[in-house]
Amino acid sequence: MAEKTETRKGYHHGNLRQALVDATLTLVVEKGPQGFTLSEAARQAGVSAAAPYRHFKGREDLIEEAARQGFEIFADLMEAAYNKGQPSALAAFEATGRAYLAFARNNPGHYITMFESGVSITAAPALKDAADRAFFVLTNAAEDLSAHMPADRRPPASMVSHHIWALSHGVVELFARGQPGSKSPFSAEDLLESGIGIYLRGLGLIGADE
Amino acid sequence: MAEKTETRKGYHHGNLRQALVDATLTLVVEKGPQGFTLSEAARQAGVSAAAPYRHFKGREDLIEEAARQGFEIFADLMEAAYNKGQPSALAAFEATGRAYLAFARNNPGHYITMFESGVSITAAPALKDAADRAFFVLTNAAEDLSAHMPADRRPPASMVSHHIWALSHGVVELFARGQPGSKSPFSAEDLLESGIGIYLRGLGLIGADE
DNA sequence: TGTACATCAGTGAACGCGCGTTCACTGATGTAC
DNA sequence: TGTACATCAGTGAACGCGCGTTCACTGATGTAC
Numbered sequence: 001m002a003e004k005t006e007t008r009k010g011y012h013h014g015n016l017r018q019a020l021v022d023a024t025l026t027l028v029v030e031k032g033p034q035g036f037t038l039s040e041a042a043r044q045a046g047v048s049a050a051a052p053y054r055h056f057k058g059r060e061d062l063i064e065e066a067a068r069q070g071f072e073i074f075a076d077l078m079e080a081a082y083n084k085g086q087p088s089a090l091a092a093f094e095a096t097g098r099a100y101l102a103f104a105r106n107n108p109g110h111y112i113t114m115f116e117s118g119v120s121i122t123a124a125p126a127l128k129d130a131a132d133r134a135f136f137v138l139t140n141a142a143e144d145l146s147a148h149m150p151a152d153r154r155p156p157a158s159m160v161s162h163h164i165w166a167l168s169h170g171v172v173e174l175f176a177r178g179q180p181g182s183k184s185p186f187s188a189e190d191l192l193e194s195g196i197g198i199y200l201r202g203l204g205l206i207g208a209d210e
Numbered sequence: 211m212a213e214k215t216e217t218r219k220g221y222h223h224g225n226l227r228q229a230l231v232d233a234t235l236t237l238v239v240e241k242g243p244q245g246f247t248l249s250e251a252a253r254q255a256g257v258s259a260a261a262p263y264r265h266f267k268g269r270e271d272l273i274e275e276a277a278r279q280g281f282e283i284f285a286d287l288m289e290a291a292y293n294k295g296q297p298s299a300l301a302a303f304e305a306t307g308r309a310y311l312a313f314a315r316n317n318p319g320h321y322i323t324m325f326e327s328g329v330s331i332t333a334a335p336a337l338k339d340a341a342d343r344a345f346f347v348l349t350n351a352a353e354d355l356s357a358h359m360p361a362d363r364r365p366p367a368s369m370v371s372h373h374i375w376a377l378s379h380g381v382v383e384l385f386a387r388g389q390p391g392s393k394s395p396f397s398a399e400d401l402l403e404s405g406i407g408i409y410l411r412g413l414g415l416i417g418a419d420e
Numbered sequence: 421t422g423t424a425c426a427t428c429a430g431t432g433a434a435c436g437c438g439c440g441t442t443c444a445c446t447g448a449t450g451t452a453c
Numbered sequence: 454t455g456t457a458c459a460t461c462a463g464t465g466a467a468c469g470c471g472c473g474t475t476c477a478c479t480g481a482t483g484t485a486c
Contacts, residue, residue, distance in 0.1 A: 011447055012462055032328050034244030039439060048464055050441080055462090059440070115383075116326070118242050155404060159396060162385070163377070163405040170380030173325075175372070186369060194365060195373040199405075202412030221480055222429055249472060258431055260474080265429090269473070 017055040019045040024066045025109030033117040038062065060119075064127060067119050070110030071130030074103050078137040089144035090205060093164075096141050097196050100168040101188060104176055111172070138165060150204045160203070167195055227265040229255040234276045235319025243327040248272065270329075274337060277329050280320030281340030284313050288347040299354035300415060303374075306351050307406050310378040311398060314386055321382070348375060360414045370413070377405055 013019065023044040027036045038059040039049045056062045081099035085092030104111045113119065114131075121131050142160040176188035184191070200206045223229065233254040237246045248269040249259045266272040291309035295302030314321045323329065324341075331341050352370040386398035394401070410416045 011464090012449080016462080032244070034242070037439065038441090047462095049439090050443090050465075051463060053441075155408070159401070159404060162394060162396060162401055163408070166380030166384055166401065166405065167373070167377045168380065169384055170376030170378065173383060174376055174379055184372060186372060191369070191372055191376065194369060195376065195409075198365070198373070198412035199409050200412070202408035202410065221431090222482075226429080247472065248474090257429095259472090260432075260476090261430060263474075 013045070013047060013051075016045060016047060016051060020052055020055065020062055021066050021069060024062055024113065025107075028063075028066070028112045028117065029109045033112050036063070036117075063113055063117050064119055064124050066110065067113040067117065067121075068124070068127050068130055070107060070114045071127060071134055073107065073110060074114070075130055075134035075137065077103050078134050082137050082141055085141075089141070089148060090200070093141040093145055094196060094200075096138055097164055097168055097192060098189075100165075101172060101176060101192050104172040105188075108177065115169070135161070135165070145203070145205060148205055153204060155203075163199065164196065167199070168192060171195070223255070223257060223261075226255060226257060226261060230262055230265065230272055231276050231279060234272055234323065235317075238273075238276070238322045238327065239319045243322050246273070246327075273323055273327050274329050274334050276320065277323040277327065277331075278334070278337050278340055280317060280324045281337060281344055283317065283320060284324070285340055285344035285347065287313050288344050292347050292351055295351075299351070299358060300410070303351040303355055303410075304406060306348055307374055307378055307402060308399075310375075311382060311386065311402050314382040315398075318387065325379070345371070345375070355413070355415060358415055363414060365413075373409065374406065377409070378402060381405070 020041050023041040024036060027040055027044065031040075038052055041062065042049045042052050045051075052062065056065065077099045078096050081095040082092050085095035114121075119127065121127050139158050139161040142157040142164070145160065146154055146157050171188050171192045175184050175186075175191060186194075197206065230251050233251040234246060237250055237254065241250075248262055251272065252259045252262050255261075262272065266275065287309045288306050291305040292302045295305035324331075329337065331337050349368050349371040352367040352374070355370065356364055356367055381398050381402045385394050385396075385401060396404075407416065
């Protein structure tokens, strides 16, 4: 078992706090959000079971920190995608949707701690701030789109962003993870792309021949 | 604590198997999918911790049975909704979407065991059959819709059903459950209804003034 | 209708396990002088 | 540059706990005759 990815530099670990977060991320993927244990995270970081208490209040606190880091990364990616799509409101919006799925794919550990571990996003202020920042990007992108919509059929921007968030989340949960042999003939990426495309056409933002 | 909802009729319980399933459903809502324990289910049913082993192979087996019952109910509801919407393909389709959300609302325990407990749907044949039956209704409804779509923009029916499934699931996970104080200004019902509406317009199935 | 007996559905004690957490401790590090 | 000392970040033993599961058992039920 060469589990220990973090090398000890002697009696002191050097960077135990982050090593524990990293261990959490991999464990949560392997064992599921609740199968994760503090003891095992400590083991993987190569320290005793008591050591984590120098850095975290307890198990919950560690998970929360992992989720917080996830939301920060997530928000950064969403912002980057949004900016990259500019100045086209449409391109920017579509890019954020794609960024959502890409994040879930590339950061499964973060995704699990954020959305499946049972942490209360609203309870921890640091978490809430980061989560809000991410969601704000999406709402912003939807706001930009509004200008291009037929005025008679213009839903509130936050409704649009909620729709896209829900669609993205649903695609991730049902088709981007879970057991292989999930019977979908389409990739999660295709599903999200096509789904958003049809939705945007419904908003009058894409022509029938575009 | 008047936890015991099932009354014992003496030494023999009478209907322990189902009582354990029922206990699972309530516990899973209260404690989360993994916080659920076999011992506690037994306690709630008023029997010793060893009794469940007369009816289930173990913890996992019990959860699986709860999920299976959930998928059966779910499939029944979807079929009923579909039939009720007939003969209008559109009405039938929209009704299945609504049925999805209604099921999640009214059967949170089932929903959790089905989608959040980590049971492998593909692994257990009985589970898979019931799940397939439910999903088949949705795909069927999408198939019906195809006839009304502009031929040049007609995605595969199973793609449409996957879109709707993902949107419904996302709405449920993000807005129909979880901590109160979820900041959405829209109800899950409104979000799903409006989201599906926009999507269907994108398919050319609803006119701009309908 | 009564009885013997097989089968069924529970009990309760016991097990080993790993967990989260606390505690007094000690080795390593950094800093004042 | 050297030394005393405070602080920091670990150790390892111990705790109480509840879990899942097994086991020999026993009370209740159903059935053959």
